[in-house]
Amino acid sequence: MKRPETANELAITFFYYRDLPRAMAFYEDVLGLELxxxxxxxxxxxxxPGAHVGxxxxxxxxxxxxxxxxxxxxxxxxxxxxxxxYAEARKLDNLSRLFVNEQLGIRAFVFTDPEGYQIEIQSATRAGA
Incomplete structure (x- = not known):
């Protein structure tokens, strides 16, 4: 049987929480994501567009x-x-220093959300990275 060739509509990565309201507040208030x-x-x-976190x-x-x-x-x-x-001002948990990864072509930092999931914020340092 052949794989369907229709385009995907949505991508969602799911994280699991003990305190869902606390996680919601973080993703809404700190990261500014929209439900x-x-x-x-x-x-x-x-x-x-097309990328979501659940x-x-x-x-x-x-x-x-x-x-x-x-x-x-x-x-x-x-x-x-x-x-x-912004992350420094908010005193986010486990905030790293800014770092550059030349091989990947990114400038980034990481921190953790209220229940320990790591979040990386990055920008490309070159086209195509």
């Missing part, structure tokens, strides 16, 4: 909260320095 789909115990936020109450979702988070949410922005200044 796109409200499924009750699952809240889906738009990051940019926050799920671990008591109801398909997976459960775990202390170790082997995933990272990366958001590319036009001005990583402005975002870094």
């Amino acid at each position: 796109a789909i409200d499924q009750g115990w699952s809240k889906i936020y738009a990051i940019c 926050l799920v109450d671990e008591a109801r979702g398909m997976n459960k909260w775990t202390e170790q988070k082997p995933v990272q949410l990366c958001i590319r922005v036009p001005d990583v320095d402005a975002w870094y200044g």
Whole structure:
């Protein structure tokens, strides 16, 4: 059987939380994301056209909260320095220094959300990166 050739419509990465209202406040108030789909115990936020992050109450979702988070949410922005200044002012948890990865062609920093998921904010340092 051949794979369907229709275009994808939406991408959602789901994270699982013990305290969903606290996570929602972070993604809305700190990151400024807009709630796109409200499924009750699952809240889906738009990051940019086609890309979304879903926050799920671990008591109801398909997976459960775990202390170790082997995933990272990366958001590319036009001005990583402005975002870094904002992150410093907000005193975000586990805020790294700004760093450059020449091989990847990015300038970035990381921090963690209220339940330990790592978020990277980055800008490209060259075209095509």
